[in-house]
Amino acid sequence: MHYGWAVANALTAAGIENSGAAPAGGPGKLKRALTISLLDCYWHIPDFENSVEMSLKWDEEHGWALLDVNEPGAVRGFAYTYYDLELGVLPEPARVARLVNSVLAGKECLGIGPRRKYRMAIKHNSDFEAALAAYPGEAPK
Secondary structure, eight states: OHHHHHHHHHHHHTTOOEEEEEEOSOTTOSSOEEEEEEOGGGTTSGGGTTEEEEEEEEETTTEEEEEEEEEEETTTEEEEEEEEOOSOSSOOHHHHHHHHHHHHTTSOOOOBSSOOOOOOTTSOOHHHHHHHHTSOOOOOO
């Protein structure tokens, strides 16, 4: 969670309103995951005008993705689109914030498709664990 808090704080510092980081994923899952909801002030962007929810999702295998949940029509229900940020599994929080800010400003478009898998959660990697543990336990400001 400390890494998630660092990213949420970096988003806030970049002027991106968010709900802070929260654990994600089901109980008993091996991989660690978290989510950061973006507030509805961003849903006016042309690429996201049908959005009913936007959030950032992270897990230790795939890294960051932007989830856009939209409602294309009452008959069709909700559509879920994941946009892989393609930043690796543990990018610096400020780097995540810069890319998200650029996307929300309409300056950068993200491709859709299957998310890239960078590592397997069941394979212990001491370098990854050390990098993850380096983030302080500071809750969002």
